[in-house]
Amino acid sequence: MRSIRTRIAVWYALSATVTLAILFAAGYVLLENYIDHDLDLLNRVEFEQIRARLGRDYHALTPDIIDRRIRETTNYASVLFYININIPGHGMLFYSSNLAGRPIPDIPRKHIYNASVPGIGGLRVAEFIAPPFDITVGTPTRQMHQVLRAYVEVSLALLAAMLLISAGLGFGLGDVVLRPVRLIGQTASRIRSDNLDARIPVAGVDNELSDLAKLLNQMFDRIEGAFKQMRVFTAEVSHELKTPLSLVRLHAEKLLTDGNLQGRSEEAVLVQLEELGRVSRMIDELLFISRAEAHALSLRLLPRNPHEFLRSIEGDLRALCCHRGIRLDIAYAGAGSVAIDEQRLRQVLFNLVNNALDASPPRGGVRLCSSVEQTRWCCRVEDDGPGLEDDQYEKAFDRFVRFGRAPTDTGSGLGLAICRSIIELHGGVIRAMPRPDGRGACFCFELPLADAAMGAGVAPAVTALAH
Amino acid sequence: MKILVVEDQPRLGEFLRQGLGERAYTVSLAQTCAQARDALCESSCDAIILDLGLPDGDGLDLLREWRRCGFNEPVLILSARDSVEDRISGLDLGADDYLPKPFSLEELLAHVRCLLRRHSVVKQALIEHRGIRLDLAGHTVRAHGQPVDLTSREFALLELFMQNIGRTLTRDFISDRIWPGLVDTNLLDVYMSRLRAKLEDSSGAPLFRTLRGIGYQMA
Ligand SMILES: Nc1ncnc2c1ncn2[C@@H]1O[C@H](COP(=O)(O)OP(=O)(O)OP(=O)(O)O)[C@@H](O)[C@H]1O
Ligand SMILES: [Mg+2]
Numbered sequence: 001m002r003s004i005r006t007r008i009a010v011w012y013a014l015s016a017t018v019t020l021a022i023l024f025a026a027g028y029v030l031l032e033n034y035i036d037h038d039l040d041l042l043n044r045v046e047f048e049q050i051r052a053r054l055g056r057d058y059h060a061l062t063p064d065i066i067d068r069r070i071r072e073t074t075n076y077a078s079v080l081f082y083i084n085i086n087i088p089g090h091g092m093l094f095y096s097s098n099l100a101g102r103p104i105p106d107i108p109r110k111h112i113y114n115a116s117v118p119g120i121g122g123l124r125v126a127e128f129i130a131p132p133f134d135i136t137v138g139t140p141t142r143q144m145h146q147v148l149r150a151y152v153e154v155s156l157a158l159l160a161a162m163l164l165i166s167a168g169l170g171f172g173l174g175d176v177v178l179r180p181v182r183l184i185g186q187t188a189s190r191i192r193s194d195n196l197d198a199r200i201p202v203a204g205v206d207n208e209l210s211d212l213a214k215l216l217n218q219m220f221d222r223i224e225g226a227f228k229q230m231r232v233f234t235a236e237v238s239h240e241l242k243t244p245l246s247l248v249r250l251h252a253e254k255l256l257t258d259g260n261l262q263g264r265s266e267e268a269v270l271v272q273l274e275e276l277g278r279v280s281r282m283i284d285e286l287l288f289i290s291r292a293e294a295h296a297l298s299l300r301l302l303p304r305n306p307h308e309f310l311r312s313i314e315g316d317l318r319a320l321c322c323h324r325g326i327r328l329d330i331a332y333a334g335a336g337s338v339a340i341d342e343q344r345l346r347q348v349l350f351n352l353v354n355n356a357l358d359a360s361p362p363r364g365g366v367r368l369c370s371s372v373e374q375t376r377w378c379c380r381v382e383d384d385g386p387g388l389e390d391d392q393y394e395k396a397f398d399r400f401v402r403f404g405r406a407p408t409d410t411g412s413g414l415g416l417a418i419c420r421s422i423i424e425l426h427g428g429v430i431r432a433m434p435r436p437d438g439r440g441a442c443f444c445f446e447l448p449l450a451d452a453a454m455g456a457g458v459a460p461a462v463t464a465l466a467h
Numbered sequence: 468m469k470i471l472v473v474e475d476q477p478r479l480g481e482f483l484r485q486g487l488g489e490r491a492y493t494v495s496l497a498q499t500c501a502q503a504r505d506a507l508c509e510s511s512c513d514a515i516i517l518d519l520g521l522p523d524g525d526g527l528d529l530l531r532e533w534r535r536c537g538f539n540e541p542v543l544i545l546s547a548r549d550s551v552e553d554r555i556s557g558l559d560l561g562a563d564d565y566l567p568k569p570f571s572l573e574e575l576l577a578h579v580r581c582l583l584r585r586h587s588v589v590k591q592a593l594i595e596h597r598g599i600r601l602d603l604a605g606h607t608v609r610a611h612g613q614p615v616d617l618t619s620r621e622f623a624l625l626e627l628f629m630q631n632i633g634r635t636l637t638r639d640f641i642s643d644r645i646w647p648g649l650v651d652t653n654l655l656d657v658y659m660s661r662l663r664a665k666l667e668d669s670s671g672a673p674l675f676r677t678l679r680g681i682g683y684q685m686a
Contacts, residue, residue: 273680
């Protein structure tokens, strides 16, 4: 049973039904006792009548007279009662006519019991001693059994009804009981890096659920603190590093524009400027990755047709490839809508295509395949380059990882790490693998389609003040 | 033109005072929020260059304060925080522009010019320079009378240069306008070579000057 609601309903229905069943069983026993008691009373009344008939002088009467006296009463009562009279040790003196000579079975040392006579059925029997006689009176229990059977039938029907009704009530009850829990879940899922100040409303009364909500809120406080700290930290790192970089850059540029540098020193200043640019880019990239990993960053997600998005950058990608003398093939398939942050996703595609270009042999080709499937958008970038070793496909996404560096390589090894951060912030996955036909590498990312993403809690983010 | 520079790093502030001073701007310097408030009380200014991380507070708070009390002059935020969020919160609070560190003086000047012009100058619909005719309304380009076929990106790039003839445009300045948010070291060079191929004729002097490590200039 997966859902707690079902479990509550089942337990509720079971306990209600079992309780009712126990009550019915008790009722059965009581009813049975009550009827037995009634029958015993009837037997006793009959016995009193028989004794009255026999008269005070019954000790001295002959069996014939006794027979006559009793039969008068018993004949009209013969529908109701079965009667035996015997004298212990001397045998049977009297059988009521409806017994047809069969004795009511005797259970020694018991005066009230149930017995069964072949051809007649169950009897409630009472044995009375009126020395020297033993008078045994039996009342048929058939009717009583009918009453009890009807009772059982009605009880079973009621139990079945109870089971159904209580299961229904149980579902409703589960709903009511779980409502606060659901509320907590909804709030918790709304709390993301862009609205960390949201909290679960805590009910005024103290109970287990409000305790839970308070605990969760405390946790959110801590997380919010950590996020804020992360943002402040990155802002400070950035400020502390970049202010001096600005100065270096400004001075280097001044040297250049003042224009009284000799060839060698001018070259040195140019190298300085280039490296400065690289360092500054790396700071941005590293800070971006750290923020992304701490989820202290929010995307500006908007639903967009992925093919339209790709078409908007297709020209730039083609320009890049064309410049290197490399063919770019783009294939689109399917249609749908994906929640994306365009600027960031564009960065991913440029990083992947630039990597593919770096790896491509002269006159090679790069293929970009975009396909929208049932639940996801899948985008692949393939090249004709040498590809990677098997164990490198996973590692390539780590920071500062570069393989087989060419002397002209100016990369920092952060490109793919950034791609992964961005894709994961979008709730997607990015992978690298050899191309299916074994030549070259294939980098592929998948993002959930907009409807699916909404369900998973990735809603359009509101950009928050970042400090 | 009078500019207030709010920057806590003394050397950087001094450099800006000199650099802007050489271009005939009058510069007053403030190193803290308090000094900035005082400076603004003493005399008005035409534009403010504002650093965000100040010793006695955040530049953004200062900006919020000014905008709330009706100070309307253009503000350029100068900041190391280059995340989109920072940029947006700055612009939301009423900054007119945003320049991430490390910046180049040319870049800063270009931004300041934009700021000061923003209120006054109407965009020209037709720009002509060295035989190149850029029709912004019709979105067409002619070079020496011949129509030239440019992609929309190439057009945007050319427009940027035609509006800043003779000025050095840094790589960051250009990239930020044409491809906001994108970090790519090659793309600009690729487009520049395309523009050159389409617009420069083999005989004449080059139309675009490359300033290595800094940017480009339309001569
Ligand atoms: N398509 C590819 N084919 C072969 N190797 C690749 C491919 N893409 C990436 N790699 C390898 O993975 C390494 C990491 O790539 P990544 O993009 O992270 O860094 P980079 O390209 O070296 O530097 P950056 O992108 O930061 O300028 C690269 O150095 C390269 O060795
Ligand atoms: Mg790369």
